[in-house]
Amino acid sequence: MTAPPPSMTSPSLPSITSPSPPSTVPSPPTAPSFPSIVLPVKPPVNVPDPPPTYPxxxxxxxxxxxxxxxxxxxxxxxxxxxxxxxxxxxxxxxxxxxxxxxxxxxxxxxxxxxxxxxxxxxxxxxxxxxxxxxxxxxxxxxxxxxxxxxxxxxxxxxxxxxxxxxxxxxxxxxxxxSNFDAEILEAQDKLQQLRDIKLEIEKQKIKLENERTFIENEASELEEKAAALAKEKKQLDEQAEELAKRRGELELEAEILEEIRHDLVVEREQIETQAQAIFTNIALLQEAKSAIVSGRVEDFIEILTNLSDVDMILNSDSSRYTLLHWAVIYNQTEMVKALLDKKAKLLSTTEGLTPLDIAKRAVERGDKFKIPIVEILENALVKQ
The missing domain is CATH 1.10.287 (Helix Hairpins)
Known part of the structure; x- marks a missing residue:
């Protein structure tokens, strides 16, 4: 059978009371012996034993x-x-x-x-x-x-x-x-968070109150300073008039300084250009030395062609040996000729050795490859 839906409150269960015992059926009184009267009697009902159930x-x-x-x-x-x-x-x-x-x-x-x-x-x-x-x-x-x-x-x-x-x-x-305990803990955490926030708000409130008092005190001080500044402003206005006059003089000086600055910029650009050329020549000098050591004649001649300051590179005293010294040492006859064509000088090293001295000493030690170089250098020395 269909039961009603459960209510939100506990269902009211009825109490069960014990049934009262049946009253004893009174026995009929003993009748005297009279003629019988036929009474309608129903046949006995065969009642089966019922199963135990609820009331x-x-x-x-x-x-x-x-x-x-x-x-x-x-x-x-x-x-x-x-x-x-x-x-x-x-x-x-x-x-x-x-x-x-x-x-x-x-x-x-x-x-x-x-x-x-x-x-x-x-x-x-x-x-x-x-x-x-x-x-x-x-x-x-x-x-x-x-x-x-x-x-x-x-x-x-x-x-x-x-x-x-x-x-x-x-x-x-x-x-x-089922997660009631977890929800309680979560609610407690949120409550604690709200309490912490409230405490933090109280702290901020006290802090803001202190800041307000501090600002009010500063405002009073600023009012006093404002009065003092008003006096200073009057003095500054007077000074401003004097500065206006001085300004005209400074503007004239500024024009002069601008012209000087322009000249310095041009000069700096020239110096930078020269420095760049020097750096380039130094790099080419290193490449020229490498070409001498490795015997790359064509590369060496091309490097000499790209040199912008031949006299500074070939005849510099900054190195112990010039390119001409290195060409003599490595028996680079063609390179010696190319250097002499570029007006390379027979300079001496710190020990006083010229390229010709180095070539002659090598010939004396039996280096026959330097004999042509000695002849070339002697002819160049006569011309110089």
């Missing part, structure tokens, strides 16, 4: 079986709940049995009334014996029915109390999420 009020309770079923799946009493729901399904059968019992009660009451109404009439002993037997049968049937209901009632009462306890426990936990 009649179970259909009226606002109890969500679906809610109990879903909740008890997580408990150890799931089997008891399934048995309980099975008994609930047989509620209609129980009601039908109770209707039959009520019919038997009604029949019993009719018999009692008929006995009382006809107590003064003649009743056949045989008929009366049958009535007694039927009454005794009804009494036994009723007592047995009552005992079965009493036992079932006690059993259901125990199970009902267990279910009610489970419902109460589930209802107490109802509405609390």
């Amino acid at each position: 009649d009020s179970i259909g009226e309770r606002n109890l969500s079986y679906s809610y109990l079923n879903n909740s008890t799946k997580r408990s150890d009493g799931s089997k008891s709940l399934e048995a309980f729901l099975q008994r609930v399904k047989t509620e209609n059968e129980k009601n039908e049995l109770k209707k039959k019992v009520k019919e038997l009660h009604f029949e019993k009451e009719q018999l009692e009334k008929m006995v009382e109404m006809n107590s003064d009439q003649i009743v056949d002993n045989n008929k009366l014996s049958k009535k007694k037997i039927r009454k005794s049968h009804l009494q036994q049937l009723y007592n047995r029915q009552w005992e079965e209901e009493k036992i079932a009632h006690e059993q259901l009462k125990i199970e009902f109390e267990i279910l009610q306890k489970k419902v109460t426990e589930m209802e107490e936990k109802k509405g609390l999420p």
Whole structure:
């Protein structure tokens, strides 16, 4: 059967009270021996033993079986709940049995009334014996029915109390999420953060109050300074007039300085150009020495062609040996000729050795390759 949806509050479970024992059916009084009167008697009803179920009020309770079923799946009493729901399904059968019992009660009451109404009439002993037997049968049937209901009632009462306890426990936990503790901790953290923010705001408020007081004090000092500055301004205005006159003089001086600066810029550009040429010649000088050592005549002649200041490079005293010295040492005859064509001088080293001296000493030591170089240098020396 369909149960109503569970409410937000705990369902109100009805209390179960024990049924009162049946009243003893009074036995009919002993009738005198009179002519018998035939009474309409119904045949005995064969009532089967009903299964134990809940009281009649179970259909009226606002109890969500679906809610109990879903909740008890997580408990150890799931089997008891399934048995309980099975008994609930047989509620209609129980009601039908109770209707039959009520019919038997009604029949019993009719018999009692008929006995009382006809107590003064003649009743056949045989008929009366049958009535007694039927009454005794009804009494036994009723007592047995009552005992079965009493036992079932006690059993259901125990199970009902267990279910009610489970419902109460589930209802107490109802509405609390599984992460309730985590949410509480998170809320506490947020509360602590808000408290920290509030404390920080209070500190900032005190700090701003102190700054406001400080600013007010500074404002008072600034007002005093403003008055003093007003006096100074008057003096400065007077000085400004004098400076205006001086300004004209300085502008004239500035024009003169600008002309001087322009001349210096031009001179600096010339110096930079010369320095760049010197750096270039020094680099070419290094390449020329490398060409002499490796015997690259064509490269050497090309380097001499690119030299911008031949006299400074070829006849410089900054080096121990000139290019002409190196050409003589490495027996580079063509290079010696090229250097002499470029007006290279036969300068002496720090030890006083000219390229010719170096060539002659080599010839004296047996270096025949320097004989042509000696002749070339002697001819050049005569010309110089």
